Structures are given as C-alpha cells and as structure tokens.
Amino acid sequence: MNQHAVLRVVTKLLMPAILLFALYVQFHGELGPGGGFQAGVIFGVGFVLYTLIFGVRSARQVAPPGALRTVLGGGVLIYAGVGVAGLLLGGNFLNYSVLSHDPVHGQELGIQLIELGVGTTVAAAIISLFFIFAGQDRPE
Amino acid sequence: MSFPGLINSWAAMALMMIGFYAVIAHGNLVKKVIGLNIFQAAVFIFYISMAKVRGGTAPILGDNLTLFSNPLPHVLILTAIVVGVATTALGLSLVVRIRDTYGTIEDEEIRAIEAAE
Amino acid sequence: MFNAAAAAVLISMFLALVRAFAGPTVYDRILAVNMFGTKTVLMIAILGFLTDRPDFLDIALVYALINFVGTIAVMKFFKYNHLGLPHEGEDLGDL
Amino acid sequence: MMLVRDILSWLLILGGGFFLVAGAIGVLRLPDFFTRQHAAGITDTMGAGLLLVGLMLQGGLTLVTVKLVLIIVFLSFTSPTSTHALAQAALSSGLKPLLGERREDLSSKT
Amino acid sequence: MRGRLFHTISLSLVLYGLWLLLSGHFEPLLLGLGVLSCVLVVWVSHRMDVVDQEGQPLALTWRALPYWGWLAWEIAKSSVDVTRIILNPRLPISPRLMRVRASQKSELGHVIYANSITLTPGTVTIDLADGELAVHALTRETAAALTDGEMDRRVTAMVGER
Amino acid sequence: MIVGQLPILQVIVPLLAAPICAILPFRRLTWLIALAASLLALAIALTLLDQVLSDGPISYLLGDWAAPWGIEYRVDPLAAFLLVIVSALGSVIMLFAPTSVAREIADDRIFLFHAMYLLNLAGLLGMVVTGDVFNLFVFLEISSLSSYVMISLGQSRRALTAAFQYLIMGTVGATFYVIGVGMMYMMTGTLNMADLGTRLPAVAETRTIIAAMAFVVVGIGLKLAMVPLHFWLPNAYAYAPTVVSAFLAATATKVAVYVLLRLVFTVFGGPAMVGLPVDQVLLVLGIVAMFGASAVAIFQTDAKRLLAYSSLAQIGYMVLGISFLTATGLTATIIHLFNHALMKGALFLVLGCVFLRVGSVQISQMAGLGRRMPWTMAAFVVGGLSLIGVPLTVGFVSKWYLIQAALEKGWWLVAVLILLSSLLAMIYVWRIIEVAYFRAPGDDVLQIREAPVMMLIPVWILAAGNVYFGINAQQTIGAAQSAAAVLLGSGG
Amino acid sequence: MTPETALVAAIAVPAAGALLIGLAGKAPNLRETITLATAVTLFAIVVSLVLSWLDGARPDVTLLTMLPGLSLRLTAEPLGLLFALVASSLWIVNSIYSIGYMRGNAERNQTRYYIFFALALASTMGIALGGNLLTLFVCYELLTLSTYPLVTHHGTPEALRAGRTYMGVLLATSIGLLLLGMIWTWQVAGTLTFTPGGIFKDSVYQPLIGILLALYMFGIGKAALMPLHRWLPAAMVAPTPVSALLHAVAVVKAGVFTVVKVIVYIFGVEHLSTVISFDWLSIVAGFTIVAASVVALRQDNLKRRLAYSTVSQLSYVVLAAAILVPLSVAGAALHIAAHAVGKITLFFAAGSIYTAAHKTEISQLDGIGKRMPWTMAAFGIGALSIIGLPPTIGFASKWLILQGAFEARHMLAIGVIIVSTLLNAAYFLPIVHAAFFRPEAADATPHGEAPWPMVLALTATATATVVLFFLPGVPLELAQQLGDIAR
C-alpha cells in the first residue's frame, strides 16, 4: 500500500487545476506586464510539485529532456521572433504596432505572443533546473 | 523622503547587511546562495520603496504628468527578480554538482580537499 | 476595518517569525515559515482590497501554491537530503 | 441590507483577525512541535477562513469572490496536507511528542 | 473500464468551468484560448497519469457539500475550544497519541478522513497506513470527540461506501 | 531598410542563435551556427564602425518608444570599436573551438557550450550597444550567467568551485551596480545614459549620487576584476575550458572596462566629476594591480593561471589610463582594450593547442615544446613579446601611449612604474619561453605532434594581428583617439 | 642600385638570408654557402652606400608610419655608415670563422645559430641606418631578442642563467630607461628624428636634459657602462663566434654607437656642452675604464679577461663623446671600428686556442705560441691595437681622443687614458710573453693550429688592424665627417 496517500491524492486532485490556472494567468494580460512570467512560474511550480511527490523518474517520462530543451529554446525563439517580425515589417525591434493593420491590435497580439514566449521559457527553465537539483540530470 | 520610504530604505539596508554577511561569513554553500538571495531581495525592496516615494522631494523630469502611472519601477523589479531567480537556480545547481564531486558543501572542507590534491 | 485585519495578520506574521528564529527543531521552523507564508497570502488579499486591486488575488493564489510546494520541498529535503526520489514506493526504505 | 452585510463582514474579519493572533500566540506558547501544530491549524482554518469569507462579503457576487473561494478551497486542501506531511516527517525523523495529563507533567519531562 | 474516458470528459468540463469562472470574459478569443488550455492541461494530466477516480472524485460532489457544511461547524466549535486552552494562562493541555481505525475502504476515503481530522483544530493526523491513522490530540477532550466516530461515519457515507 | 536596424541586429543575431543551438542536438551543426552568428555579428560591427566613423553616432529606439520610457541603443565610435573587438575575437575563437572543445568538454554538453557562448556574446554586445543603464544590467547578467555555466564546463571539478565563486562575486557586483542605478533613477527619473549625463550635474553633490557612484564603480569593478575585487578571476580562467578562458580574457574584461569608461565619462561627466575622487582611486588601484598581479604571476606553475594573473595586471594598465582623465590616457586605455584582446586571445589559444596535445598546461610539462610544436610555440613567443611590450608588437603601442599620458600629466614616477611593471611581465613570459625552448623534453613529449592546422590558423591570425597592428598602428590609434574624443566631448 | 634601395636592402638582405638559411637547414654546405653569400652581398651593399654617400647622396627612406607622427625610417649618415661598414665586413670574417668553429666543435642546432646570426645582422643594420630614435630603438630591441638564442646556444643551466642575465639587463635597461627617455623626448621635443645639432630647443628646462641624458646613458645597456656591465662577462658562456659578435661585430658596438648617435644627433654636442650637470658622464665612463681594467687584470679565464677589457674599451667611446669636442667625437667613431677589428682578433684567437688545445685559462698558455704561431701572432697584434700602440688602428683612434681631450683641457680624460693604457698593457702583454717565451708544461698534449677557416679569419682581422693604421682611408674619412657634423 502507498504510504503517502495524503500527499498523492491531494496532488492528483490539484494538479490539473494548477496547470489550468497557469494558462489562465498566461492568457489574461490584465495581470500587467509579466503575465507570462508568472504563468511560467505557476506551471513550473506545479510540475515541481508533481516531481516532488512522484519522483524525477516519472516526471522525466512526462517531460523528456529533449522536449524540455525544445520548449525552452522555442520560448526564446517566440520572444525574439516577434521582435524580429516587427523589424522585418518595417518597424524597430519590439515595435508590435506593425504586426497588424490596426496598431492597437498589433500591440495586443505582439504582447500576447511575447508573453507566451516568456511563459514557456520560464516554465521549461524552472522544470529543467529542478531536475538538476533533484540530482538525476547528470551524465553517468 | 516620507516616513514609510525611510523605513523601507532602512529595511533594505538591514537586509543587505544580513545577506552580505551570510555570503561572506557562511562556509555552507547553500547558505551563501541564500545570503545572495537576501542581498538581492534588499534591492527589490529598495526599488519598491523608490517607486513609492518618487512623488516626494526627488527632482524628476520636467513634465510630471506621468509620474504616478509610470510602470517602469515595476518592470525593473520584475526583471531584477527574474535575473535573481536565474542566478539562484544556477548557484544551487552548481552546489548540487559540487556536492556530487566533492561530497561536501562546506567551504572549508572543499578547500582542504583542493589543497590536498 | 481592513487596517485592523492587516494589523492582526502582521502581528501573527511577527509571532510566526519569532518562532521561526527560536526553533528549536527544524520542523518548528518549517512550521513557522509555512504559517508565515499563509499569512502572507492573507496579507496580499487584504492589500488588494486596500488598494482596490482585485488582481492581487491572483498573486495571493500563486503565493499560496508556492508556499505549499516550498514547504513540501524543504521538508523533503531535510528528511531525505534529496529531492528527486519519489515520495512513495520501494526506494524509500526509511518510511 | 448593505449595512447588515457590512456589519457581518466586519464581524467575520475581526473574528478572523482574533483567531489569527490567538493561534500565533499558541504557536509561541505551546511546548513542543506537535502541540504547536494545533495552534498553527487554528490560524489556517478559522483565522484565514473567517477573514476570507468576510472579504468575500465585501466583494459581493464578483470575480473577486470567485477568487477568494478558490483561495479558501486551495488552502483547505493544502493546509492539512502540509501539516500532515510535516508531522509525519517529524515523527519519522525521531522527534518524540510530549505526552501527559497536565502542564506540570510536560515541563518535568522536557 | 468506463473510468478513463469518463474521467477525461468530466475533467475537461470541470476545467472549462473553472476557466470561465476565473476568466469572467466571454470574448471569442479568450473562449477559444480556454478550449486550447483545457486540451493542453488534460493532455498533460494524462501524461502525468492523474486522471482517475482518485484525481477526480466527481461522484462525491453532491454529497460533499453537506459534509463540508458539517465540517465547517465542527472546525468552528473546536477552534473556540482550542483557543480557550491556548489563551488560558495555565495552558491546560494534555497531549496524547492515539490510533484510529478508518472504516472507509478506498484510500481516497482515508485521505479525506485524515485531512478532516487535521483540519479540525485539536487533532492532527500524523500517520496513515493501511486504514489506520495515528492522531495527535492536544487535549483529552479533543481526543474524545474523535473517538466517538461520527466523522468517520460521515466520511464513509460521503464516499458512498456504506 | 535593414541597415537602420543594425544596432539591434548586433544583439539579436547571437541571441536568436543561442536557443537554436540549445534545441539542435547535433554538435557539428551547433558549432556552425555559433560560428556563423559570430561572423555575422562581426560583419554588422564592421559596418557599424564604418557608418559611425563617417556619419557620426547612431541612435536606435527599441520598439519606437521615445527615450525616457523606451530603451535607446546608441553606437558611437567607442562602442563600435568595442563591438568590432568582441565580435572579431569571438569569430576567431569560434574558428579555433571545435577541436579544443571536443577535447575539453563532454560530448553531450557541447551544444550547451555553444548556446552559452552565443548568449555571452549577445550579452557583451548588448552591454556595449545599449544606452540604458538598466538594460545594461540585464545584458551584464546575461553574459555573467552564461559565463558561470561555461566555466563550470571545465574538466576539473575545481571548475565548479571556480564558477561558484565567480557566481557569488559576480552577483554581488551586479547587485551593487543595480543599487547604484536605482539611486540615480531616484534622483533623475531617467535610465538613459545621455539623459543621466545631462541631469546628474544638478544633483551631483547629493549624498545619494555619491553613493550611487560608489556602488556602480564597485559593481563594475567586480565584473572587471579590478584589484582588489579580483579574487574570482584566476580560478575562473584557470579551470574553465581553454576556449572559454580565451574568450573571456579577450572580450569580457574589455567590455567591463568599456562600461567603466561609459559610466565615468558619459554618465558621471569625466573630468568634471565631483564628489568622489574616483580618478585617484583608480590610479592607485591600477598601479597596485600592475605590480601585485604581475608579481603573483611570476610564481605560478600553471600557465593558464599565470595568464590570468597577467590579465589582472593588464586590467591595471587600462584602469590607470582611465585615471588620467585625459585624451591621451583614454586613447591608451582604448587602444589597450584592442591590443590586450589580441595578445591574450593568442596566448590562451596557444594554451588550447598545448592542452590538446599535452593534456596539461603546467609549465613544467611544456619542456621541449618549442621543438615539438614549433608553430604553436612561435605564436606564444609573439604573444608573449607583445605582452612585455617589445617594439613591433601591439603591446609596445599601448605602452607608448600610456607612458606618454603619464608624462603629459607630469607624473614621471607613474611612467617609471609602468615600465618597471612591464619588466615583471618579461620575467613571467620568459619563464615559459625558456622551458619550452631550452629545457630538455621529457620522454612523453617526444610523442607530441604539432597542433592541427585548423587550430593554428586562428592562433596565427591573432599572432599576426599582434605584429600587424604593432607595426601599423595608425588606424587603431585613429579609432581610439576619436573614441576618446567622443568620451571627453560628452563629458563636457 | 639607388642609395635608397641600398638602404632598404641593407636590412632586407640579411633578413632574407635568415629565411633562406632556415629553408636550407637540412643541407649544411648549402646553408653555410648562403650565409657567406649573404654576408658578402651585405658588405657590397654597404660599400655602395658609403661610396654614394661620399659622392654626396643623402638617402632617406620612410618605411611606414607606425604611430601617428612617428615612422620607421632609414637614413645614411657618417657614423651609421662607419658602423655598418665595420659590422658587415666583420660578418664575413666571422662567418668563415664560425664555419670552422661550429664544425670543429661539433656544435648542435647550427641552423638556428646561423638564422639568428643573420637576424642579428639585420637588426644591426637597422640600428646603424635608423633615421630616427624610434627605428633605432626597435632594432636595438630586435638585436637583443635575436642574440638571446645565440647566447643560450648550449642550453645548459649555466647558459640559461647567463641568458637570463643578458636579456634581463638589456631589456630592463632599454624598456625601463631608454624607452622612457625616448617617450619623454618625444613629449618635450615633438620629434625623434636624428638631426645634426640635436632636437631640443634652448627653452627646454635644463635639469630635464640632465635627467634625459642619464636615462639614455644607462638605458643603453649595451654600452655596458658600470654598473650595468654584468651581462657582458655573463654572456661568455656562448660559443666564441657569438662572443665575437657581441664584442666586436654588433652588440656592444650598437651600444656605444647609440651613445654617440644620441649625443650628436639628439642632444647636440654644442647644446650639451652648455649643460652643467653633464660632467658626471665623464666620471662614470672614466671610472668604468679604470675599474674594468683592474678587474680584467685579475681574470685568469682568457675570455673573461677579454670581456672586461671590452667593458673598459667601450667607455673609451663614451668618454670620448662626453669630451664634447669634434675631434674627440671623431675619435669615438673611429674607436668603434678600431676596437671592433682588434677585439674580434683577440676573440678569434681565444676560440682557436679552445678548439685546437681545449684551453680556456691564461695560466695554461705557456709556450703555446710555438704550436699556434699564427694564432698567437694575431693575438699579439690585436693586443697592441687595444692597448693603443702603433702600428695598429687602435693607436689612431686613441690619438684622436687624446687630442680632443687636450683641446678641451679635459684633465680627467687625459689621466684616465694614460692610466688605462698602462693597465691594458699590463693585462695583455704578459699573455703574449708567456705564449712565446715561457716553456710549455711538461705534460702538454701535442696539438697544432686550429682549423684553417679559423686561422684564415683571425689572420685577416689582424692584418686589417695593421693595414688600417697605414691606410685609414674611408673609416677616418667618415669619422672626420662626423666630427664636422658635431661641430
């Protein structure tokens, strides 16, 4: 029988809600600048909780190293890509107004995408780092 | 500078001292990292207090229409926090690897091992 | 009214800090820090009301999450000196 | 109606504040880790609960209340869980609870 | 195994409900993002293997509300009791350890029971193994309140095992 | 159109390439990306330098937001000069890297090295290009964090403790810096360097600003490894993979000096500076570094460590040049930024070759290498002579201007000290040359072959640079002089 | 060949020779042929340069601009031409001698030896023909570096130690003092071009001139002014042809050459004679002359005695220049040449003795004149020249200096010259006497003369010492021209 039933059950119960909350924070920009950052932290911390309870080995099956690395790099790429897109469309770097015909809409879109990039990066970074601390990220 | 601002500044100073002391005085690497964290937290507090008291005596840009809606300090704090988190994470992961290779995270013992090499 | 509530929260935070410093066991300290964290959640919620910023509640929620996970992590670290092992199953001989 | 709601909410908030402080005093006064947990529990359940419900009444039927509810729910799941986990860790690490009938018994044992 | 699919659907619905509750906005973009988010979360949850009866005890929802009401009242009563002890200058405590047998069959039931005990001031579950709980009680009275078994019965009733 | 975007592209190219490297699992490909990004950055830097020298400074507004809120990127002759140094050295070192890296870094971490290198490059370029003191902090930390990781990739476990030590010191420094920045912001409401330069004089006498200056200078001094804030550097350079030591020695300290120049002159107003005797402090610290570090270098047994201490001494020269607060002094510092990058780049790359073949850079293990690895060691001789300051090398040019600056001020004693300290350089360089050429080789040395051509080419690019720019210093001196003029001009 | 081309070729030819020697390293005969060919070519170039100069050509070439306002530049003037003539002619002789010596003693690393020898000559030409102080300084440092591998040729711990002293003293003085003096000069005068009459304006603060003079005199370590002379005896560990290079062909000559050049073209003889603080130089030079002679007297090791003799003789040049009258300046120039041929003969002789008899100490030389008559005869002639007795060129140069001293009523110089001449005789003549008139030790192993290239070389230089007394010709002409410039 499992000995840490309490932790396990409560974690299972909360986990989907935590992850959804992270995505909610991600997509509701009214949290102000850094919505993506906070979302990333929440998602990452949720995953850390999972790792604490179920062990790194299980967690690694959920998020394999290669996938993590891809998400990490991809996040940065989204962030920089949006900036470069603005640049290619004739504005300066990080000028989102040019992303759409309507400058306001362009700004919104740009910020959403940037935040998405930040969020993914932060989440992936937190998870990778925790794996490192948890101590099974070393080459044998 | 208004009273709460002063308090914040003193708190920031005190935290800085504590953090700095921990960085210097502790032989335990984890404690050093924690000290570093406290040290950085002091800066956040300092920036927060700065954001609040800016209406006071500080000479600011000529057109003070944007004084209070200025989001800048918050962005700065957030950025600084991100950087701080990254530093802490990296520091701790180094500690983990140091423990793996040296078998200890006490500064003195590590030095002794290195001296014996 | 909110001020009174904030004062109460602050007092209990302070008392928790006293316990955190006094210890004497590491579990006392974790308990106190965890309590301090919960009070911080309340403080943030009250501050949200005080400053009319309801979005602070999101932060409070996030803080509650971090507080919980942090407590579990610290406790686990002190108990096993390791974060990576599963919290259950065979590889935990000492439970 | 507004007045009733306000008074009620203030009472709740004040009550919450009272339990917060009382629990915190308990954390200081009680003699060992296991007994202190009970006091800490008061602040988490009664203190936080009353306070948040009081705030809820202030918020009315809004998003604020929804989030306050979420906070309460979250705390009511996690608070006992961490308490339990902590207690179990303390016990298994060899920390022995003080047991006895009266305070004198306890102090003589320490 | 009606479980897997059922739990997936129910989890999705609950999550979407939570999204709407949190969001408070009903623009197409956010609604769409909500769908995407739910899909993502359900997928991750599947990978984490948390989608099952333990993770989504939805069947309990209706029976849970009255139980929560009862529990809240219990908490309030014992809070007052314990607070009086704490504030009493003589600090009249009589801490004790006791073993309690849980009558529920599922682990979910044990966990709910254990956490209910902990939530109630004056008692803390400090161990749980094979349906037997170790409880630390602050006083003789709080211990006695537990041994009368009412909480155990109510939990068992809620998880539908009687 | 794209030309107008060069200032941001300078940073974005490596910054974008870094995550790509992190995603790609193929070692060869990540190297190609890193090399390509470095070369592209070099091309951009050269274009910028050309533009700046002909059309004057370039200003670029990030996101098209006006200066107080948005971030301004600003390229003037000094910045462009630094951009060229950093990207050129990065390119040459990347050219050198593959074999050396394969030898010194575990296979599954090579992608990480390339990603971190690119991040570091982006951070350094960003520090140079930005005109915003807080943005500078961000880039500073990007470069620092990636440095910690790169250092920790070293083979010896001491690389870990070295990286940790650097992390602690570097973070303290960065935090000091950011405190200073906050104070300046509090007093002026701006983070833009040029705006700060115009607004600080009004509040210069306040204690807050004086404290800010102290914080900022100490913070950058830590990053710069300015004696006495240097404790992290020798270990970091000694235990990092050689390529990393080469890159950091050639570029990172240069950028830190650049930042110091920017702060002292553009922000604090240079000669008009009030409040703190920054110049006198720098003078003393520079001289102490020149002698102390050189003296310690003489007693090292590990060649990398020896070069690390030598770097501390050379940083002393740069700091000394700043302390004169004159055009000639600044010219000396700026020209030495470039020259020292060439010398130390070449010398560390030579050690990379040595490590590849010998498996160690202990001086005692280098006996007889002059015969076994003639091209490699000849490059070391060139770099070493340059370090001493022998004529026809860039080291001589640096020394010339530094002494001239000292004599201009009438500080002949300082001039004498400069010369004496370069005699110390002679001693420690000669120790290695003597062992390599005149000490009988051990048996194991007889098996050693010359380093591969692909490594010798970058080594000799740098060695040849030491000679070429030593014989024909007109262009570099010209660039340095106009950069110095800009600094003094903006200082009012 | 235009004079301008010749000017550049004088440096390029030995440098290219070094490259070719390196390429021919595997074939000793070819390698040595190249060495000789290069030496002869260089000599021809220098001769053509001298002739065109005497014809009135004044070549001046700017190679490249190194620092803004400062270029690497070559100019022909009498003193430099004289020095170039001495060095290039002696290189031929020294090369022939080297071939015999290196083969006779089966030395290792011969290719390296010839390469750096050629490079040293290229540097020497740069020193001789440098048109400004910067060029001279650059080549001066290159000479130090290119002779270092020659000094440490054997690679023994002793050789390495000597090499450290050599490098240490020469680089330390040149970087620590000479460079400082040069940059200071640039700071004060705004130019470093060698100009007849000097470059300092009268307005320059006089004590500063004194300081600068000190920086130059002690910065030019190759002139071996006491107490900076130690590197020279230390460098005796090198093979004998290297000693010849150091003492006669290039290195110490470069030192005193630079002293004279700086006094004539940077300070200006006239200008300097108005500076009161100046006389310390005569005192230091005079002291060095006497002290080094006394030390030489007490050496039993032949090469060491020769080395201290060089220290003493170098200060003759410095002292002559410090007398500050045209006649003595001309004497200084001529003494550079005179000492060169005389001292090279002596070193060649010492090397021959070592090669043929493996003897290094003076006390071992009893009766050796019978076994090595050519060598010891040449030694005798070289000794006469160094002492300053007719019929050798050494007499001519000393005579000029003495005349200058009388003209300036420089009693110190007169006294020093007389005393040192006696000392010179005291440390050289007994050797000659012992070689020819003392009986050989009973247990001596029989031996003959050294290999023929060595004998050829030392005979040639000994002959030159005598011939130049009767036909001083071009050297005297150049020396007098310099005296005119100094006027």
Ligand code: NA
């Ligand atoms: Na409880």
Ligand code: NA
């Ligand atoms: Na309880």
